[in-house]
Amino acid sequence: MASKKxxxxxxxxxxxxxxxxxxxxxxxxxxxxxxxxxxxxxxxEPKSVDDLQKNISTCHLCDLSKSRKQAxxxxxxxxxxLMIVDFCVSQSDDLxxxxxxxxxxxxxxxxxxxxxxxxxxxxxxxxxxxxxxLNSNRPSESEWNSCKAYLxxxxxxxxxxxxxxxxxxxxxxxxGEGDDFESVRGHIIDIKKYKIIPIYHPQxxxxxxxxKKTILNDLKTIKSCLS
Numbered sequence: 001m002a003s004k005k006x007x008x009x010x011x012x013x014x015x016x017x018x019x020x021x022x023x024x025x026x027x028x029x030x031x032x033x034x035x036x037x038x039x040x041x042x043x044x045e046p047k048s049v050d051d052l053q054k055n056i057s058t059c060h061l062c063d064l065s066k067s068r069k070q071a072x073x074x075x076x077x078x079x080x081x082l083m084i085v086d087f088c089v090s091q092s093d094d095l096x097x098x099x100x101x102x103x104x105x106x107x108x109x110x111x112x113x114x115x116x117x118x119x120x121x122x123x124x125x126x127x128x129x130x131x132x133x134l135n136s137n138r139p140s141e142s143e144w145n146s147c148k149a150y151l152x153x154x155x156x157x158x159x160x161x162x163x164x165x166x167x168x169x170x171x172x173x174x175x176g177e178g179d180d181f182e183s184v185r186g187h188i189i190d191i192k193k194y195k196i197i198p199i200y201h202p203q204x205x206x207x208x209x210x211x212k213k214t215i216l217n218d219l220k221t222i223k224s225c226l227s
Contacts, residue, residue, distance in 0.1 A: 049078045049157045056130050062146040064131035068094055071131050075099040076124035083124045083160035087169035088139050094132035099125045107202040115219040124158055128173040162225050163194050167201030186218040197222055
């Protein structure tokens with residue numbers, strides 16, 4: 001999970017290479033001669049969360065950059081004990097440039113403020129995939145491959161004690177696991193130096209209000225780890 005700060009430039013170059021390879025593969029190429037990498041001059045080798053957020057804001061590594069209004073580069077306390085990871089940016093998030101937009105966002109805000117008794121400014125909230133999917137489609141694996149170094153770098157810089165993943169997809173992207181989400185949902189999972197707690201996505205709770213008690217118990221588990 002950890003990503004060394006000194007290797008971020010190399011990781012970025014690898015992402016550019018991957019982007020070109022995926023596009024060539026989609027066109028039917030099986031072999032190509034070597035090619036040079038054209039790195040955007042706006043790229044800064046990140047030494048802080050602020051540097052990383054600038055790179056995310058100007059990222060054009062995949063086709064999601066064509067339809068977004070902005071890349072969502074993370075919001076909150078750069079020294080947070082708690083990080084929340086959603087899967088991808090919603091249309092409402094993209095239109096409003098807000099991390100707590102729409103019914104789902106308002107529901108998450110209430111969870112943070114009323115149950116965890118924290119301000120949204122006290123935690124750090126980010127997405128595994130930083131841009132709105134094209135035409136509300138499910139993000140492709142190549143789009144995730146173009147974005148994942150950003151998520152792991154955010155975790156390495158912020159060093160949260162607890163990472164809460166919203167829904168099966170966010171948990172799967174973070175850990176590579178998640179085929180049986182119900183078996184891990186609400187449990188404290190120790191991975192390296194982090195405690196990961198997967199919970200239902202707020203959108204799922206809105207569609208399944210009978211699960212409110214379940215999410216309340218999971219939030220109490222999170223709160224107990226913060227005290």
